[in-house]
Amino acid sequence: xxxxxxGIALALAVVSLRPGAAQTPARNVVVITIDGLRWQExxxxxxxxxxxxxxxxxxxxxxxxxxxxxxDERREALLPFMWGTxxxxxxxxxxxxxxxxxxxxxxxWFSYPGYNEMFSGAADxxxxxxxxxxxxxxxxxxxxxxxxGFQGRVAAFGSWDVLPFILNVGRSHLTVGxxxxxxxxxxxxxxxxxxELAADLPPYWDYxxxxxxxxxxxxxxxxxxxxxxxxxxxxxxxxxxxxxxYDLYLDSAFRADRFIHRVWDTLQSMPEYANQTTLLVxxxxxxxxxxxxxxxxxxxxxxxESTWSSRLHFACITxxxxxAANVTRTLHARVTGGWGAxxxxxxxxxxxxxxxxxISSTRRFCCRPALVRFDATGWLAPRPDVATVAGEIPCRIR
Ligand SMILES: [Zn+2]
Numbered sequence: 001x002x003x004x005x006x007g008i009a010l011a012l013a014v015v016s017l018r019p020g021a022a023q024t025p026a027r028n029v030v031v032i033t034i035d036g037l038r039w040q041e042x043x044x045x046x047x048x049x050x051x052x053x054x055x056x057x058x059x060x061x062x063x064x065x066x067x068x069x070x071x072d073e074r075r076e077a078l079l080p081f082m083w084g085t086x087x088x089x090x091x092x093x094x095x096x097x098x099x100x101x102x103x104x105x106x107x108x109w110f111s112y113p114g115y116n117e118m119f120s121g122a123a124d125x126x127x128x129x130x131x132x133x134x135x136x137x138x139x140x141x142x143x144x145x146x147x148x149g150f151q152g153r154v155a156a157f158g159s160w161d162v163l164p165f166i167l168n169v170g171r172s173h174l175t176v177g178x179x180x181x182x183x184x185x186x187x188x189x190x191x192x193x194x195x196e197l198a199a200d201l202p203p204y205w206d207y208x209x210x211x212x213x214x215x216x217x218x219x220x221x222x223x224x225x226x227x228x229x230x231x232x233x234x235x236x237x238x239x240x241x242x243x244x245x246y247d248l249y250l251d252s253a254f255r256a257d258r259f260i261h262r263v264w265d266t267l268q269s270m271p272e273y274a275n276q277t278t279l280l281v282x283x284x285x286x287x288x289x290x291x292x293x294x295x296x297x298x299x300x301x302x303x304x305e306s307t308w309s310s311r312l313h314f315a316c317i318t319x320x321x322x323x324a325a326n327v328t329r330t331l332h333a334r335v336t337g338g339w340g341a342x343x344x345x346x347x348x349x350x351x352x353x354x355x356x357x358x359i360s361s362t363r364r365f366c367c368r369p370a371l372v373r374f375d376a377t378g379w380l381a382p383r384p385d386v387a388t389v390a391g392e393i394p395c396r397i398r
Contacts, residue, residue: 036238045074094308114284158233
């Protein structure tokens, strides 16, 4: 992730319904990011050339666990929920082998610029480091937290201790759990136990714990406070990649998939969320595309520009060709059902304008709404054929 290393990364493009398409707005949104997980593993599973062999020349445990003969088998072995449920009942975008492309526009291809692009709607040249600098831009989370029905009901969790700065908690007053105390202001024995676990695990990275206690904290918040907007930042994948541990990078992706599955099952088990919640999963940047640079990302690793994203929505989508937009537009459209008469999301039109930075970012956002490319029909160009299209998306997740 991040901080002390080279510049890394970047971000994103997700899909959203075309303005005006028949749709049922979701009442809640959960966003999960998997830091620096490559599209290569997302779409084709483990790469054999990245595995280390045993001294005997035999495949090691990770290769035995994740290698399969076909790409479809490999990705399902690595990410069973992503490919068993999200791909089947939602959409996954960005597979270059099928002509899809999801990419970043910030040109830096490391984390803070990627998350800023993702959540404020546009790349910002002022956001050019992973330093703990409050984000000058209003993220969609900050904006939603001011809207009727959402005040105090937006929560975020992430191990990386830069997350509070990305979301500018000093200004936004968002509830953010990060670092070695993932539950802010714990009130129950269970919440205190989660913080104790985070503190008791080996402090392998200096900014925060492994992903597990972060996810536990987020799940507990779902159960207790029932936020309408929840963001979970998973970070281990990037760390193990930087360390050159392909085995643990794959394992972290496998566990991220299990976390996502658990979050989705929890959502579908609660009346406040079941069948009225959209799940978005994406990443902040890609990585190098070869065995010599897959560990890295940043402006000197151009392959890191390419990413992927996905979504799973509860509702039936009626013959709605998908167009591409960024997470901000997707979030807004799904949460508030808001597309203005201009065809632009209300987030753009209603975004508070009162300071130079919000004016500039609003202009950027409004004037350049598409962070990914469209073809003439409004599809992510070229059309993502991993996606289920044209009204064939099941109405309900079972
Ligand atoms: Zn990184």
